[in-house]
Amino acid sequence: MTVDENLLKSLIDFTESGSLEFVLHLKNNSYPLTHVQVTYSSIPVNEPTTRGGVYFSEKFAYKMKGIIKDLSVVPLLTKKMLGPNTEFGELKIKTTMDVDGNQKNLEIFTNLTNSVQTPDSIELSMIIVKLESV
Numbered sequence: 001m002t003v004d005e006n007l008l009k010s011l012i013d014f015t016e017s018g019s020l021e022f023v024l025h026l027k028n029n030s031y032p033l034t035h036v037q038v039t040y041s042s043i044p045v046n047e048p049t050t051r052g053g054v055y056f057s058e059k060f061a062y063k064m065k066g067i068i069k070d071l072s073v074v075p076l077l078t079k080k081m082l083g084p085n086t087e088f089g090e091l092k093i094k095t096t097m098d099v100d101g102n103q104k105n106l107e108i109f110t111n112l113t114n115s116v117q118t119p120d121s122i123e124l125s126m127i128i129v130k131l132e133s134v
Contacts, residue, residue, distance in 0.1 A: 004131060004133070007099070007104075007106070007131060007133060008038075008062060008128070008131055010097065010099055011038055011095075011097065011106070011108075011131070012038045012039070012040070014097055015036050015037055015038045016037075020036070020095050020096075020097060021095060021096075022034075022036050022066060022093050022094070022095045022108075023093065023094050023095070024066075024068065024073070024091060024092070024093050024124075025092045025093070025094060026073065026076050026077075026080075026091065026092075027076050029072075029073075029076075031068045031070050031073050032068070032069070032070075033066035033067070033068055033093060033124075034066065034067050034068075034069070035065075035066060035067045036064065036065065036066040037064070037065045037066070038062065038063070038064050038128070039062070039063050040061070040062050040063075041061070041063060061127045061128070062127070062128040063125065063126065063127055063128070064093075064108065064110055064124075064125075064126045064127075064128055065123065065124065065125050065126070066093075066123070066124055066126075067121050067122070067123050067124075068121060068122050068124065069120065069121050071117070071120075071121070071122060073122065074117065074122060077112060077115055077122070077124070080112050090109045090110060090111060090129060090130075091109070091110045091111075091112055091124075091126060092107055092108070092109055093107070093108040093109075093110065094106065094107055094108070095108070104133045105133070105134045106131065106132065106133055106134070107130075107131075107132045107134055108128060108130075108131050109128070109129050109130035109131070109132075110126035110127060110128050110129060111126060111127045111129055112124060112125075112126050113125050113126060113127055
């Protein structure tokens with residue numbers, strides 16, 4: 001995983017305050033991501049392992065959850081999640097954050113691990129694999 005630990009800790013702090021806006025970019029479309037949470041927690045594996053032969057998982061990971069209200073994203077997400085296909089791709093999420101008085105544009109790359117659809121939204125559970133300041 002390519003992550004600046006200090007930048008990620010700042011991201012966690014800002015998501016706890018709810019002060020950031022996030023946008024998922026997928027197939028030339030943008031989808032606002034709300035109720036975003038970023039945490040560092042355990043993964044249900046006993047040792048570091050390759051999951052599904054597609055991506056590597058440590059025992060702990062930075063996780064991200066968020067909700068999209070636009071259900072037109074659903075067909076695009078099924079092509080990104082491990083399980084329904086072999087083309088397990090990363091999701092790109094962008095935000096802007098104030099770090100030490102400077103605005104930083106961030107790109108967060110995630111693997112989609114789970115989604116839960118309701119009649120009016122879809123909740124995404126992801127693992128952060130890369131965080132870049134652009």
